[in-house]
Amino acid sequence: MQVTIRRALEADVQAIAEVHVAAWRETYRGILPDETIDRLTVSARARYWAEAIIDPAISVFVAEADGRVVGFGSCGGARQQLLTTAGEIYAVYVLKRFQYRGVGSRLMATMARALAEAGHVTVGLWVARDNLAAIAFYRTLGACTGAARSHAHGRGDAPLIELAMLWDAAAELTLWEEPANQPLPGRMLPGRGERSPWGAVHTTVPGACRPASGVLPRG
Numbered sequence: 110m111q112v113t114i115r116r117a118l119e120a121d122v123q124a125i126a127e128v129h130v131a132a133w134r135e136t137y138r139g140i141l142p143d144e145t146i147d148r149l150t151v152s153a154r155a156r157y158w159a160e161a162i163i164d165p166a167i168s169v170f171v172a173e174a175d176g177r178v179v180g181f182g183s184c185g186g187a188r189q190q191l192l193t194t195a196g197e198i199y200a201v202y203v204l205k206r207f208q209y210r211g212v213g214s215r216l217m218a219t220m221a222r223a224l225a226e227a228g229h230v231t232v233g234l235w236v237a238r239d240n241l242a243a244i245a246f247y248r249t250l251g252a253c254t255g256a257a258r259s260h261a262h263g264r265g266d267a268p269l270i271e272l273a274m275l276w277d278a279a280a281e282l283t284l285w286e287e288p289a290n291q292p293l294p295g296r297m298l299p300g301r302g303e304r305s306p307w308g309a310v311h312t313t314v315p316g317a318c319r320p321a322s323g324v325l326p327r328g
C-alpha cells in the first residue's frame with residue numbers, strides 16, 4: 110500500500126478532523142480523563158483545522174493512502190519559550206491500523222524540512238508524559254527530553270503533565286524522509302546513532318541536545 114505525504118488542502122479539513130478525533134480516542138483513553146476525550150467533536154476539530162490550514166504561520170501535512178487521509182501533522186514556530194526550540198511540531202497522528210509502517214516518521218521528516226526551510230533550526234514538541242508509545246517513537250527518531258509542563262485540559266480535570274522532546278537540528282529529522290529527498294545539510298556525523306528506515310545514520314552532536322531545566326511551572 111502506497112502512502113503519500115503532501116501538504117493539506119482546504120478540501121482535507123473534514124478528513125483531518127475525523128482522523129484527529131479517531132486518533133485521540135485510540136490514543137488517550139487512560140491518559141486523559143474520559144470526559145475530555147468524549148468532549149472532542151469532529152465539527153469542533155473541523156472548525157479548528159479550517160482556520161489552521163489557511164494560517165500562513167502553520168504548516169499542515171496529510172498522509173494519504175488510497176485517496177483517504179490516514180494521518181496528519183502540523184508545525185510552525187514554537188508557541189512557548191519553555192520548549193527552548195525555534196520550531197514546534199504541534200501535532201502528529203496516524204490511525205492505529207496504519208501505524209508501524211513508517212508513516213509517522215515520514216510526517217515528522219516532512220515537517221522538519223518545512224521548519225528548516227522556514228528558518229527554524231531546532232525542533233521540539235510536547236507529549237503527554239504517559240504517552241509512552243509516542244515517547245518511544247520520538248526517542249527512536251533521536252529526540253532528547255527537555256522541560257516538563259503542567260497543562261490544564263479542561264475545567265476540573267487533573268492537569269496533564271507534558272514533556273518536551275527536542276531535536277538540535279531539524280535537518281536530523283529529515284533523514285527519515287524517503288531516499289528521493291536529500292537530507293538537508295546539518296550536523297549529521299558518522300558513528301553513534303540510530304539508523305533510519307532508509308539506511309541513513311542519525312547522530313546527534315555529543316552534548317549539544319541538553320535537557321532544559323525540567324522545572325514544572327506553577328498553576
Ligand SMILES: CC(C)(COP(=O)(O)OP(=O)(O)OC[C@H]1O[C@@H](n2cnc3c(N)ncnc32)[C@H](O)[C@@H]1OP(=O)(O)O)[C@@H](O)C(=O)NCCC(=O)NCCS
Nearest residue numbers: 201202203208209210211212213214236242243245246249
Ligand atoms: C506516534 C506515531 C505518530 C508514530 O507513527 P508510526 O507511523 O506508527 O511510526 P513509524 O512506523 O514511522 O515508526 C518509526 C520508528 O519508531 C518506532 N516506534 C513507533 N511506534 C513505537 C512504539 N509505540 N513503541 C516503540 N517504538 C515505536 C518504530 O518501531 C520505528 O522504528 P524502526 O524503524 O526502528 O522499527 C503514531 O503511533 C501515532 O499516531 N500514535 C498515536 C497518536 C500520538 O500519540 N501522537 C503523538 C502525540 S504527541
